[in-house]
Amino acid sequence: MRVRNRNNVVVTGREGGPTVVLAHGFGCDQHMWRHVAAEIGQWAQLVLFDHVGSGRADPAAWDADRYASLDGYADDVLSICQDLDLQQPIFVGHSVSSSIGVLAANREPDRFSALVLVTPSPCYIDDETYRGGFTRDDIDDLLGSLESNYLGWSSSMAPLIMGNPERPELGEELTASFCRTDPAMAQVFARATFLSDNRADLAAVKVPTLILQCAQDAIAPPEVGAFVHAQIAGSRLVTLDATGHCPQLSAPEATAAAITSFCRAAYR
Amino acid sequence: MTATAGHDPHGQGPGDGRSAQPSEAGFPALLEDDLEDLYENAPCGHLSTLLDGTIAKINGTLLTWLGYRREELVGQRRFSDLLTGGGRIYHETHFAPILAMQGEIGGVSLELRTKDGSRMPVLVTSIVKAGSEGQPQLIRTAIFDAKMRRAYERELLDARKAAEREDERLRHLVGKLQRSLLPAVLQTPPGLDSAAYYRAASTDHVGGDFYDLFPLVDGRWGFFLGDVSGKGVEAAAVTALARYTLRAATVYDPDPAAALRNLNTVLWQEYREDARYCTVVFGILTPTTAVGGFTAVIASGGHPEPLLLRADGSIHYHPTKGRIVGAFPDSRYTNTTVVVNPGDTLLLYSDGLTEARPVGSETTDGRYGTAALARFARSLAPTTAAAAVTAVTALLDTFGTGLTDDTAVLAIGAPSHRA
Numbered sequence: 001m002r003v004r005n006r007n008n009v010v011v012t013g014r015e016g017g018p019t020v021v022l023a024h025g026f027g028c029d030q031h032m033w034r035h036v037a038a039e040i041g042q043w044a045q046l047v048l049f050d051h052v053g054s055g056r057a058d059p060a061a062w063d064a065d066r067y068a069s070l071d072g073y074a075d076d077v078l079s080i081c082q083d084l085d086l087q088q089p090i091f092v093g094h095s096v097s098s099s100i101g102v103l104a105a106n107r108e109p110d111r112f113s114a115l116v117l118v119t120p121s122p123c124y125i126d127d128e129t130y131r132g133g134f135t136r137d138d139i140d141d142l143l144g145s146l147e148s149n150y151l152g153w154s155s156s157m158a159p160l161i162m163g164n165p166e167r168p169e170l171g172e173e174l175t176a177s178f179c180r181t182d183p184a185m186a187q188v189f190a191r192a193t194f195l196s197d198n199r200a201d202l203a204a205v206k207v208p209t210l211i212l213q214c215a216q217d218a219i220a221p222p223e224v225g226a227f228v229h230a231q232i233a234g235s236r237l238v239t240l241d242a243t244g245h246c247p248q249l250s251a252p253e254a255t256a257a258a259i260t261s262f263c264r265a266a267y268r
Numbered sequence: 269m270t271a272t273a274g275h276d277p278h279g280q281g282p283g284d285g286r287s288a289q290p291s292e293a294g295f296p297a298l299l300e301d302d303l304e305d306l307y308e309n310a311p312c313g314h315l316s317t318l319l320d321g322t323i324a325k326i327n328g329t330l331l332t333w334l335g336y337r338r339e340e341l342v343g344q345r346r347f348s349d350l351l352t353g354g355g356r357i358y359h360e361t362h363f364a365p366i367l368a369m370q371g372e373i374g375g376v377s378l379e380l381r382t383k384d385g386s387r388m389p390v391l392v393t394s395i396v397k398a399g400s401e402g403q404p405q406l407i408r409t410a411i412f413d414a415k416m417r418r419a420y421e422r423e424l425l426d427a428r429k430a431a432e433r434e435d436e437r438l439r440h441l442v443g444k445l446q447r448s449l450l451p452a453v454l455q456t457p458p459g460l461d462s463a464a465y466y467r468a469a470s471t472d473h474v475g476g477d478f479y480d481l482f483p484l485v486d487g488r489w490g491f492f493l494g495d496v497s498g499k500g501v502e503a504a505a506v507t508a509l510a511r512y513t514l515r516a517a518t519v520y521d522p523d524p525a526a527a528l529r530n531l532n533t534v535l536w537q538e539y540r541e542d543a544r545y546c547t548v549v550f551g552i553l554t555p556t557t558a559v560g561g562f563t564a565v566i567a568s569g570g571h572p573e574p575l576l577l578r579a580d581g582s583i584h585y586h587p588t589k590g591r592i593v594g595a596f597p598d599s600r601y602t603n604t605t606v607v608v609n610p611g612d613t614l615l616l617y618s619d620g621l622t623e624a625r626p627v628g629s630e631t632t633d634g635r636y637g638t639a640a641l642a643r644f645a646r647s648l649a650p651t652t653a654a655a656a657v658t659a660v661t662a663l664l665d666t667f668g669t670g671l672t673d674d675t676a677v678l679a680i681g682a683p684s685h686r687a
Contacts (some may be wrong), residue, residue: 017656026361027360027361027365028361028362028365031369032365034369063589095361116399134353134357135353137353138352138353138354138356139353139354139357140354141352141353141354141355141379142353142357142358143353143354144354145354145355145357145358145377145378145379146358147425148377148389148421148425148481149419161535189335194357210380216320217346217360218356218359219347219356219357219360219361243319243320243321244320244321244364245360245364246360246364246368247360249364249365249368249369250319250320250368262379
């Protein structure tokens with residue numbers, strides 16, 4: 001009960017189907033999977049959750065030291081799997097949750113039956129010949145963005161969708177939490193996300209892995225997807241005809257289809 | 269004459285003698301019906317992008333801010349290309365997802381990167397334009413110059429950080445002052461046990477409880493535990509005065525009743541105007557080396573009665589009498605004697621413990637109370653000083669938010685006969 005509450009764990013989709021854990025990235029929460037979950041949930045049992053510090057995770061569970069490193073988040077993923085007694089689930093991680101999934105899979109090699117890394121980047125900062133796409137200054141700049149949006153953030157988001165007749169499918173509950181994060185927690189998560197270097201962890205991945213990247217992504221460019229593909233032996237790389245860092249929003253059908261066909265193969 | 273000069277910048281027709289009135293020719297300009305001009309030269313930037321972010325239309329104001337020519341951007345660049353590196357991440361991880369999920373987003377603070385590389389703080393609002401079937405077609409974005417606002421926000425942020433630093437400094441000072449009023453390391457009389465615990469109700473204020481256990485020159489030991497009225501700096505001053513007055517008094521005359529009378533006089537003289545006073549138990553113990561215990565002469569000024577936890581498992585409050593110290597001009601105190609034998613433990617505590625309001629308290633006033641403390645002590649006895657203090661610490665943990673006052677505990681025990 002404690003773990004479920006801590007991470008606002010939601011179990012949905014087809015009961016008795018193969019289990020798929022969906023992990024959101026930096027910035028928003030489990031609602032990012034809304035469209036994709038509707039598709040995959042037809043054949044899979046879905047486990048959705050919010051990382052501590054995001055969405056509707058328990059604010060009391062926040063610990064600035066624990067969540068200063070991606071290991072803290074990976075621990076949480078493993079404890080969710082233990083708590084729910086998940087049998088060899090497929091782990092789908094978006095953005096930084098790709099690295100979190102890799103860390104978790106390496107720590108407990110028998111835990112997951114497969115990994116799906118959606119727009120992964122093991123290292124965001126350029127380093128000699130490696131092109132992550134960003135400099136240290138860019139990351140400081142991001143921390144500044146988080147801070148400068150702090151003043152208007154808390155009160156300005158909520159009214160946006162209330163009574164939005166064009167989008168009736170979006171409930172109030174979504175508005176209340178989606179992409180709304182305590183700025184102090186967001187700063188810690190941003191540092192953990194964008195200053196981590198998990199390139200060396202990729203080679204240790206031993207489970208079947210699918211890498212999904214977008215043709216145009218301002219955060220994880222195609223070279224980074226190719227790097228991840230080259231580092232994880234036997235991995236598959238699929239480039240979606242999609243723009244942006246969040247194909248589950250910009251191309252949900254294609255994203256769901258790619259995940260589904262990979263998982264079908266994994267369960268054959 | 270007909271009104272044909274729709275773009276006459278002066279709003280005045282040629283040869284018009286009535287210069288004080290707008291001419292017929294000037295009306296079109298005042299009607300603001302040139303939508304193209306209204307768009308191009310609006311006091312904010314306008315930008316329309318395809319759903320993938322590609323710039324489809326941009327107004328003159330924004331081009332001027334950015335320093336680009338129209339053909340350098342339209343069809344060539346995406347909105348996120350105009351942002352700084354960090355802003356780009358923010359856009360991808362917050363802005364775009366919210367826009368995709370909710371159809372609009374407003375008042376987001378970002379920075380544009382202009383052609384010459386400089387930064388321009390802006391506030392950005394976007395909406396998704398939907399077609400007749402409701403399918404999203406375009407993103408319309410309005411961009412406002414936020415240089416002044418950003419400067420103001422920076423001041424607010426700086427003020428917040430300064431306040432946080434001050435707060436941290438205050439906590440640090442409070443902690444330091446608090447520690448200076450308690451023994452850094454509790455000394456233990458040879459052959460006996462001792463343990464103490466202090467819990468401040470708040471990290472913002474110096475608590476008003478104090479205790480000490482210290483050797484006298486002749487092999488005897490002095491000990492006290494007290495509670496000053498109030499909290500904060502004024503209470504800390506009284507605490508310091510009480511603590512050092514008691515210690516100094518024992519140097520001349522190791523008599524607890526006399527020491528309290530002395531303290532009463534000092535506090536009355538110094539603080540009667542401010543109604544500052546304290547309750548305290550003060551004792552002088554003499555080790556009974558042959559037996560392995562001690563005898564303590566104790567005086568109390570309005571303090572909760574000490575508890576004795578006996579080797580045979582029985583417990584009792586040691587009765588004491590005496591007025592609150594510093595509250596009356598001429599208070600007198602009485603010495604009583606406690607004999608502590610091997611296996612016995614003497615427990616001193618402040619009323620933060622008994623006055624706490626734990627959830628599920630059975631007393632009528634909701635306080636923990638002396639009866640509950642007696643039951644608790646009975647469940648511990650016989651015990652040692654360290655075990656008793658550990659148990660009380662754990663008990664305080666269970667009080668949670670019911671613990672509203674500072675609490676101090678001091679236990680002195682005689683070890684049961686060694687094996």
